[in-house]
Amino acid sequence: MRRLGILLAAIAVGALAFTAVGSAGSTRTTAGHLKHVFVIVLENHSKNGVIGDPNTPYITSLANTYAVAGNYYGVTHPSEPNYVAMIAGDNFGLNSDSPNNRYSAPNIVDQLEASHHTWAAYEESMPSVGYLGDYWPSSSNPLYASKHNPFVLFDDIRSSPSRLAHVKPYTSLAADLNGPEPSIPDFSFIVPNQCHDMHGGVYTPVAPDGSDGSPCPYGSTNDDPNDAALKQKADAFVHQAVQTIMSSKAWSGNSAIFIVADESDYNGNAQNGGWADPSGCCDSPFIPAGDSRVSPTWPGGVYGGGLSPAIVITTNGPRGYVSTTPYNHYSLLTTIEQNWHLGYLGHAGDTAGGVLPMNDLLAP
Numbered sequence: 001m002r003r004l005g006i007l008l009a010a011i012a013v014g015a016l017a018f019t020a021v022g023s024a025g026s027t028r029t030t031a032g033h034l035k036h037v038f039v040i041v042l043e044n045h046s047k048n049g050v051i052g053d054p055n056t057p058y059i060t061s062l063a064n065t066y067a068v069a070g071n072y073y074g075v076t077h078p079s080e081p082n083y084v085a086m087i088a089g090d091n092f093g094l095n096s097d098s099p100n101n102r103y104s105a106p107n108i109v110d111q112l113e114a115s116h117h118t119w120a121a122y123e124e125s126m127p128s129v130g131y132l133g134d135y136w137p138s139s140s141n142p143l144y145a146s147k148h149n150p151f152v153l154f155d156d157i158r159s160s161p162s163r164l165a166h167v168k169p170y171t172s173l174a175a176d177l178n179g180p181e182p183s184i185p186d187f188s189f190i191v192p193n194q195c196h197d198m199h200g201g202v203y204t205p206v207a208p209d210g211s212d213g214s215p216c217p218y219g220s221t222n223d224d225p226n227d228a229a230l231k232q233k234a235d236a237f238v239h240q241a242v243q244t245i246m247s248s249k250a251w252s253g254n255s256a257i258f259i260v261a262d263e264s265d266y267n268g269n270a271q272n273g274g275w276a277d278p279s280g281c282c283d284s285p286f287i288p289a290g291d292s293r294v295s296p297t298w299p300g301g302v303y304g305g306g307l308s309p310a311i312v313i314t315t316n317g318p319r320g321y322v323s324t325t326p327y328n329h330y331s332l333l334t335t336i337e338q339n340w341h342l343g344y345l346g347h348a349g350d351t352a353g354g355v356l357p358m359n360d361l362l363a364p
Contacts, residue, residue, distance in 0.1 A: 033339060034253075034254055034255060034256050034340075034362070035186070035252065035253035035254055035255050036184065036186060036187075036188070036250050036251075036252075036256075037186065037187050037188070037255070037256055037258070037336055037339070038188045038190060038255075038256070038257040038258065039086070039187075039188070039189050039257075039258045039260070039332070040190045040191075040192075040238065040242075040257065040258070040259045040260075041083070041086070041148070041190070041191050041192075041197070041260060041261070041262055042192070042197045042198050042234055042238075042259070042260070042261040042262070042309070043079065043148075043197040043198045043199040043261060043262055043263075044079075044199055044262070044265060044266055045198050045231070045261050045264065045265055045308070045309070046261075046264040046265050046276070046277060046306060046308060046309075047070075047072070047261075047264075047307045047309045047310075048307070049222050049223075050198075050231070050261065051068065051309050051311075053223070053231060054223075055223065055228045055231035055232050055235065056231050056232075056234070056235040057235065058235045058236075058238060058239040059234075059235050059238055059259070059311070062238075062242070062259070062311050062313060063309075065320065066311060066312060066313045066314065066317070066319060066320075066321075067311070067312045067313075067314070067317060067318045067319075067321040067322070067323070067361040067362075068309075068310065068312070068321070068322045068323070068361075069310035069311075069322075069323050069325075069358060070322040070323055070324050071281070071307070071323070071324055071325065071327065072260065072307070072308055072309070072310035072326075072327045072331075073279065073280045073281050073282070073284065073305055073306060073307055073308060073326070074262055074263030074264060074280070074304060074305015074306055074308050074328065074329065075091060075283075075285075075304065075305050075328050075329045075330060076091055076263075076280065076284055076285050076305050077095060077272075077273055077274075077275045077278065077303065077305055077306075078095065078097050078263065078273075079097055079147050079148060079262050079263065080096065080097045080098075080101065080147040080148075080150075080153075081094050081095055081096075082262040082329055083147070083149070083150040083262060084103060084153065085328075085329045085330060085346075085347075086150065086189075086329045086332060086333060087107045087108045087109070087150050087151070087154075087189075087333065088103065088105050088106065088107045088108070088150075088154070088333075088345055089330055089333050089344065089345035089346025089347050089348040090105065090345070090346035090347060091285060093285075095273070095285075095293040095294065095303070096293070097147045099135075099145075099146050099147060101153060102153060102154075102155055102158075103153055103154045103155065104154070104155045104156070105154070105346075106345055107150075107154050107157070107345070108187070108333065108337075108342075108345070109151065109154070109156075109163060109166075110156065111337065111340075111342040111345070112186070112187055112340075112342070114342075115340060115341070115342055117186040117187060117340055117342075118182070118184075118185045118186045119166055119185050119186065119188070119189075120166045120167075120168060120172075120176065120185040120187075120188055120189070121149065121151045121166065121167045121168065121188075121191070122168055122169070122170045122172060122173045122188060122189070122190045122191070123144060123148070123149050123167065123168070123169065123170060124143075124144070124169070124170035124191065124192045124193040124196060124212075125143040125144040125169075125193035125212055126144045126149070126167075126168075126169045126170070127144070127169070128169065129164070129165060129167065129168050129169065129172075130152075130161070130164030130165060130167050131144075131167075132146075132152055132158065132164075133146070134146045141202055141204045141206065141214075142194060142201070142202065143193040143194055143195060143202055143206055143212060144193055144194070145194060148191050148194075148197070148262075149167070151163075151166075151167050151189075152164075152167060166185075170190065170191075170192075173188070173190065173241075173244060174244050174248070177244065177245065177249060177250040178248050178250075179249075184248075184249060184250045186340070188250075190241060192234065192237045192241075193212060193213065194216070195212060195213025195214050195215075195230070195233055196212075196213045196233050196234055196236075196237035197234060197237075198230045198231060198233075198234045198261070199230070200216045200217055200218040200219060200226065200227075200230050201216070201217070201218050202214045202215055202216050202217075203215050203217055213233045213237075216229065216230055216233065221267075222265070238259060242257060242259075242313065246313075251315065252315070254316050255315050256312060256313065256315075256317065256362060257312070257313040257314075258310070258311075258312055258332060259309070259310070259312075259313070260308065260309065260310045260311075260329070260332065261308040261309050261310075262305065262308070262329075263305035263306055263308060264276060264277040264305060264307055264308050265277065265306070270295055270297060271295055271297045271298060271299070272294065272295065272298065273293075273295050273298065273303075275306065276306065277306030277307060278294075278302070278303050278305075278306065279306055279307060280302050280303065280304010280305060280306070280328065281304065281327070281328055281354055282326055282327065282328045282330055282347075282353060282354040282355045282356075283328075283330055283347040283350055283353040283354070283355055284302050284303065284304035284305070284328065285302070285303055286300075286301065286302055286303070287300065287301070287302075288300050304328070305328070310327065310332075312358065312361040312362065314361075314362055316364050317362045317363060317364060318361065318362075318364065321361070323358070323360050323361055325356060325358075325360065326354060327356070327358055328355075330346070330348050330350070330355045331355055331357065331358050332358065333345065333348040334348040334349050334355055334356065334357045334358075335357040335358045335359065335362070337349065338357045338359075
């Protein structure tokens with residue numbers, strides 16, 4: 001990912017118009033038990049650059065039809081700490097994408113397995129089940145990157161063959177969702193490759209037929225030709241993924257699909273570590289002025305991941321609804337944990353810090 005980043009050493013560490021508006025005072029305060037939860041993670045684009053953009057008509061149609069977290073933020077910058085925050089409730093003080101970072105902290109897999117819930121991660125262009133390489137096909141042409149696969153960064157998953165068997169190429173999704181009930185995960189974490197998630201940076205074709213979206217150069221500004229192409233490819237991926245889920249055996253009972261971006265736009269703003277928007281909420285980290293994790297000219301303050309798109313599709317939840325309550329990736333984790341009574345990890349469940357479950361986006 002493009003940034004003025006600081007690679008840290010390997011360490012072990014223990015959210016157009018809508019027809020209805022909600023807020024913290026909304027009457028939509030409870031949600032029914034979710035049978036299946038799907039999380040689809042996109043990359044590096046702000047809410048206003050995606051929802052309502054002419055290059056993302058399908059994503060926009062989902063936003064208009066279902067529910068939107070209108071004030072949803074990445075936890076921080078850059079990518080990896082956001083993915084880690086989604087499954088462990090903390091960024092553990094890291095603000096880098098180093099493939100060498102390792103985490104020994106408890107994570108959602110520990111919670112799910114302890115409560116007898118099933119799970120799977122589906123990573124597009126990951127070449128094999130349980131793949132532990134940092135890139136594929138190469139670091140210079142990275143369709144797949146481990147910084148977007150938080151599961152393989154946690155020691156207690158990485159070291160377990162039985163757990164790695166749940167970290168699969170995206171091509172396994174459709175068969176799993178239409179197989180016998182034990183094959184349908186309660187929790188599914190879906191990550192497109194870097195040509196289909198709006199990230200970019202792949203300059204050489206990989207699949208001869210272009211089905212993987214390659215090549216996909218970085219965009220320089222919002223909706224320039226490269227950026228428009230990235231959004232169009234992401235829109236097509238989301239269309240296919242959502243239709244796969246909603247036409248499967250898994251789309252039953254009270255289930256939900258969360259579509260989020262890890263963080264907002266990169267624009268080369270050196271003061272912010274290269275990022276356009278460092279705003280945040282809900283326990284985003286406070287980073288002191290001049291901290292090397294950001295920039296010598298960083299003025300100090302909350303270093304959030306910026307206002308990002310977050311759409312929630314449900315079988316039984318609200319339609320045409322936008323919440324104004326501040327949320328971030330900790331809120332997403334809190335929602336899942338509360339739904340299945342898993343307890344809370346890290347900042348998840350910290351209501352005093354503003355980390356609230358996204359129940360208004362789920363309740364009928």
